[in-house]
Amino acid sequence: MTDNTTGKSRRAFLKGAAMTGVGLAAGQANAASPDPLITEVQPWASGLGDGVDAAPYGMPIEYEDDVVRRNVEWLTADTISSINFTPIHALDGTITPQGCAFERHHSGAIELKKEDYRLMINGMVDQPLVFTYADLERFPRENHVYFCECAANTGMEWAGAQLNGAQFTHGMIHNMEYTGVPLRTLLEEAGYDTAGKWVYVEGADASSNGRSIPMEKALDDVLVAFKANGEALRKEHGYPVRLVVPGWEGNMWVKWIRRIEVANAPVESREETSKYTDVLANGVARKWTWEMDAKSVVTSPSPQAPISHGKGPLVISGLAWSGRGAIKRVDVSVDGGKTWQTARLAKPGEKMALTRFYLDTEWNGEEMLLQSRAMDETGYVQPTKAQLREVRGLNSIYHNNCIQTWLVRANGEAENVEVS
Amino acid sequence: MSKFLKAAAALAVVSTPVMADTFGIGRAALPEEIAAWDKDVRPDGTGLPVGSGDVLTGEEVFADQCAVCHGDFAEGVGNWPKLAGGADTLADDDPLKTVGSYWPYLSTTWDYVNRSMPFGNAQSLSPDEVYAIVAYILYSNDLVDDEFVLSNETFSEVTLPNHDGFILDDRLETEHSKWVGEPCMENCKDEVEVTMRAMVLDVTPEEDEPEPEDALEEVEAPIAEVATLDPELVAAGEKVFKKCKACHQVGEGAKNKTGPILNGIVGQAAGGVEGFKYSKALQAKADEGLVWTEDTLAAFLAKPKAFMKGTKMSFSGLRKEKDLAAITAYLASVDD
Numbered sequence: 001m002t003d004n005t006t007g008k009s010r011r012a013f014l015k016g017a018a019m020t021g022v023g024l025a026a027g028q029a030n031a032a033s034p035d036p037l038i039t040e041v042q043p044w045a046s047g048l049g050d051g052v053d054a055a056p057y058g059m060p061i062e063y064e065d066d067v068v069r070r071n072v073e074w075l076t077a078d079t080i081s082s083i084n085f086t087p088i089h090a091l092d093g094t095i096t097p098q099g100c101a102f103e104r105h106h107s108g109a110i111e112l113k114k115e116d117y118r119l120m121i122n123g124m125v126d127q128p129l130v131f132t133y134a135d136l137e138r139f140p141r142e143n144h145v146y147f148c149e150c151a152a153n154t155g156m157e158w159a160g161a162q163l164n165g166a167q168f169t170h171g172m173i174h175n176m177e178y179t180g181v182p183l184r185t186l187l188e189e190a191g192y193d194t195a196g197k198w199v200y201v202e203g204a205d206a207s208s209n210g211r212s213i214p215m216e217k218a219l220d221d222v223l224v225a226f227k228a229n230g231e232a233l234r235k236e237h238g239y240p241v242r243l244v245v246p247g248w249e250g251n252m253w254v255k256w257i258r259r260i261e262v263a264n265a266p267v268e269s270r271e272e273t274s275k276y277t278d279v280l281a282n283g284v285a286r287k288w289t290w291e292m293d294a295k296s297v298v299t300s301p302s303p304q305a306p307i308s309h310g311k312g313p314l315v316i317s318g319l320a321w322s323g324r325g326a327i328k329r330v331d332v333s334v335d336g337g338k339t340w341q342t343a344r345l346a347k348p349g350e351k352m353a354l355t356r357f358y359l360d361t362e363w364n365g366e367e368m369l370l371q372s373r374a375m376d377e378t379g380y381v382q383p384t385k386a387q388l389r390e391v392r393g394l395n396s397i398y399h400n401n402c403i404q405t406w407l408v409r410a411n412g413e414a415e416n417v418e419v420s
Numbered sequence: 421m422s423k424f425l426k427a428a429a430a431l432a433v434v435s436t437p438v439m440a441d442t443f444g445i446g447r448a449a450l451p452e453e454i455a456a457w458d459k460d461v462r463p464d465g466t467g468l469p470v471g472s473g474d475v476l477t478g479e480e481v482f483a484d485q486c487a488v489c490h491g492d493f494a495e496g497v498g499n500w501p502k503l504a505g506g507a508d509t510l511a512d513d514d515p516l517k518t519v520g521s522y523w524p525y526l527s528t529t530w531d532y533v534n535r536s537m538p539f540g541n542a543q544s545l546s547p548d549e550v551y552a553i554v555a556y557i558l559y560s561n562d563l564v565d566d567e568f569v570l571s572n573e574t575f576s577e578v579t580l581p582n583h584d585g586f587i588l589d590d591r592l593e594t595e596h597s598k599w600v601g602e603p604c605m606e607n608c609k610d611e612v613e614v615t616m617r618a619m620v621l622d623v624t625p626e627e628d629e630p631e632p633e634d635a636l637e638e639v640e641a642p643i644a645e646v647a648t649l650d651p652e653l654v655a656a657g658e659k660v661f662k663k664c665k666a667c668h669q670v671g672e673g674a675k676n677k678t679g680p681i682l683n684g685i686v687g688q689a690a691g692g693v694e695g696f697k698y699s700k701a702l703q704a705k706a707d708e709g710l711v712w713t714e715d716t717l718a719a720f721l722a723k724p725k726a727f728m729k730g731t732k733m734s735f736s737g738l739r740k741e742k743d744l745a746a747i748t749a750y751l752a753s754v755d756d
Contacts, residue, residue, distance in 0.1 A: 072625055077489070077499035078677060080666060081539070107542065108662070120449050120457055128449035135445050160616045164624040189442050200460060206542035208535035210460065259457050267460045270532040274523045277586065283510030285522075289589040303618075304627075331603065336612035340605045369612060379600040391594055395515055407614060416618035420611065 069100050070167060080108040083150065085171030088319065089304040094175050094354040098234045101174035104150055104250060106207030109236040112256055117240050123261035126191025133240050136226060139181040144223065145353045147321045149173040149292050151249035151276055151398040158394050161416045166302040169404060169416060175354035178244050180225030183218050196262035201243055204258035211252045212266030213245065221246045224257065247323030247352035248290040251276050281393025292323030294382050295401035296330055296374035307412030311365030320355045322376035327355040329375045336369030336405060336419045368408040369419055385418065461531040465575045468530065472571030473552025475559040481549050482556045485538045488678055488734030494560035504560035520561025524583050526575065530554050540666040649749050657750025660743045670754040679733060685712050686752040701730030714748040721747060
C-alpha cells in the first residue's frame with residue numbers, strides 16, 4: 001500500500017493542492033495544512049457499513065448516479081420506438097455493464113418469460129423445428145466478446161458537429177461477453193438446404209423486426225445468445241434470447257429472436273430497404289451495408305469528461321473497433337491532425353470487439369484539438385469526415401465512422417467541433 | 421408461403437440437405453405453427469394471402485387506424501413517419517424518404533403494415549384491411565387512381581418508382597481500397613481551423629438537475645388515496661396502459677404528445693389538460709360538462725369512436741371488461 005515511488009494515486013486525492021500545484025516544477029505539490037480527511041477519524045472509519053442482506057442484487061453506489069443511459073428527445077417521435085446512449089465518457093476498460101448499455105427498440109422492451117419462449121427454424125430445411133429455452137441450453141455453447149454498434153451511431157454528425165458529448169456522438173455501442181449456441185449448430189440440427197443462400201431472422205416483439213443474413217455469415221460466427229457478461233440478457237437487450245452478428249450493424253442483432261427461416265432470397269423487409277440503407281449524394285442508395293467500418297473516439301477528455309486537474313500528467317483515453325477484424329493501432333493527435341502519436345493499446349485488439357487505448361501524456365495547459373484514428377488488421381485507416389463526405393455526401397445517415405474532434409480549452413472544458 | 425415452400429422443395433431435389441451429426445434436441449414444427457409465424461412477404465408477392473381492398477375503403481381504415489401518427493393524407497404528424505410525397509427529392513439536401521419516393525418494393529409495405537402496424541396494436545388487421553391501407557398509401561403517393569383495387573392478383577401490376585434506386589454495398593472498392601496503408605504522422609496539414617461547433621446549435625440534452633427536496637414531499641402526498649385502489653388491478657392496468665403509451669404519458673415529467681397527459685384524469689373535467697389541442701368532438705362534450713369518471717372513461721375506452729364520434733384518438737377500443745376495470749383503476753392511481 002505504501003507506494004512512494006509514483007505517489008500518483010495519493011496525489012490525485014489532494015484535490016485543492018493539485019490545482020494550486022500547477023506552477024511547481026517537480027510535479028509533487030505541497031499541502032498548506034494537514035488534510036482533515038487524513039488527520040481526523042472519519043465516520044466510515046469508525047461506524048459500520050451495510051450488512052450482506054442490504055442489496056441482493058447491487059446497483060452502483062449513489063455517487064455514480066450520473067453514469068446512466070441518456071436519450072435525445074428530439075431524435076424520435078416517442079421513447080418506445082427510439083434509442084438511448086451508453087455513457088462511454090464515464091466508462092473504462094472495454095466491457096459495457098448491461099445496466100448502462102444503449103437500447104434501441106422498435107416497439108418497446110417487451111417482457112417474455114423463458115417458459116413462454118419458442119424458437120422456430122423453418123423454410124428450406126430437412127425438418128422444421130421448434131426449440132424451447134431449455135432446449136437451447138443443451139447445445140454446446142461458446143463465449144465471445146463482441147461490440148454491437150447501431151448503424152446510426154454518429155449519424156447526427158453528418159451535416160456538422162451537433163451533439164456535445166461522446167455519449168451522444170458515439171454512445172450507440174456496447175461491448176459484452178456473450179454466451180450462446182452457434183447459429184450453425186441450430187441450422188445443422190434442422191438440416192439446412194445448401195441451396196438456401198439466406199436466413200431470415202425475426203423477433204417476437206410487435207415490431208416483427210426482421211433481417212436477411214447471407215448463409216455464409218450465418219454459418220461463420222453468428223451466435224444465438226442467452227447470456228451477456230455472465231448473467232441473463234437484460235429485458236432491453238432481448239431477454240431471454242437474442243442474435244449476435246459479430247461486426248455487423250446492430251439492427252441485425254435481432255432481439256427476442258423467435259424465427260429463423262432458410263431461404264433462397266432475401267425478404268427485403270422494411271429494415272433492409274426503407275431503413276438501414278445509405279443514400280448517396282446522387283440519390284442512389286447503398287443497400288446491404290452490413291459491416292461496421294473501423295472507428296475510434298477519445299472518451300476522456302471529452303465534453304462530458306473535462307480535464308479537472310490543470311496542466312501536467314494527463315491520460316487521454318478512448319475506444320477503437322472494427323467490424324472487419326481486430327484493431328491493430330490507434331494514433332492520437334492533439335493539434336487537429338497536423339501531427340500524430342501512436343497510442344498504447346491496453347490489450348492487443350480482438351476481432352469485432354472494443355479495444356481500449358491510452359495516451360499517457362503531459363499537458364501543457366494549452367488548447368488542444370483532440371482526435372483519434374483507428375487502423376484495423378485489413379490495413380484500413382479511419383477516414384476524416386471530409387473524406388467520407390466526398391464519397392457519400394451528407395445524407396447517408398448510417399455508417400458515419402469519421403475521425404472525431406474535441407476542442408479542449410485551457411480551462412479543461414471540451415466541445416464537439418469540426419476542423420478544416 | 422405455400423408457393424415459396426414448393427419452390428424450396430423443387431430446389432431440394434438438386435441440392436443436398438446438410439445432415440451433420442444432430443443432437444436430437446427440439447421437436448418438429450407443426451404446419452399450423454409455421455403458418456402462424458411465417459408471414460413474411462417477398463418482393464414477388466410470395467407469402468401474400470388471398471384478399472383485396474380498394475382506395476376508398478383504405479381511406480376509411482387509414483383514418484381509423486393510421487392517421488393519428490401518419491396524418492389523414494399519409495403526410496405524417498410531428499416526428500412520425502411521412503408515408504407520402506418526396507418524389508424526386510433523394511438527391512436534395514434534405515431528401516424525403518417515403519413509400520412513394522424511396523421504398524423499392526410494394527411487398528415491404530404490405531408486410532410491414534400486416535406484421536408491425538398499427539403501432540401498439542400490431543397484427544390486428546385483416547388481410548383485406550391491409551390491402552385497403554396499402555392501396556390508399558399508393559393513392560396518397562399519386563401512384564394509382566381512386567378506383568384502384570389492390571389484391572393478391574393485382575399486386576404484381578405495381579412497381580414502385582424507386583425500384584432501381586439501390587446499389588449493393590461497394591465500400592470495399594470505393595473506400596477501403598483508397599483508405600489503406602501507413603497514414604501521415606507529421607506535417608499532415610499546414611493550418612487547422614475550427615469550422616463548426618456543437619455549442620452553436622445547442623441541441624444536446626442537459627444533464628438532469630438534482631431534484632429539490634420539496635418536490636419529493638409533493639410526490640408522497642397522493643399515496644394515501646392510491647391505497648384505496650386494488651393494487652393488483654392497478655398493476656394489471658399498468659400493463660394494459662402499454663397500448664396507450666405510444667400517444668399518452670403519465671407520471672412525473674409527463675408531457676402532451678399525440679394525446680394529452682393523463683395524470684389525475686379520473687375526476688377531471690374533459691378537455692382540461694393545458695396546452696393540448698382537442699378534437700372538436702371532445703371539445704363539444706367538454707362544453708356539455710363531460711367529466712372523466714371511472715364509468716365515463718370505461719365507456720369511452722370500450723369503443724372510442726362510438727362514444728365520441730369524431731374523436732381524433734385512433735384507438736379501436738378495449739374489448740375485455742377486466743382490461744377496462746384495470747385501465748381505469750390504473751389511471752385513477754396516477755394522480756397529479
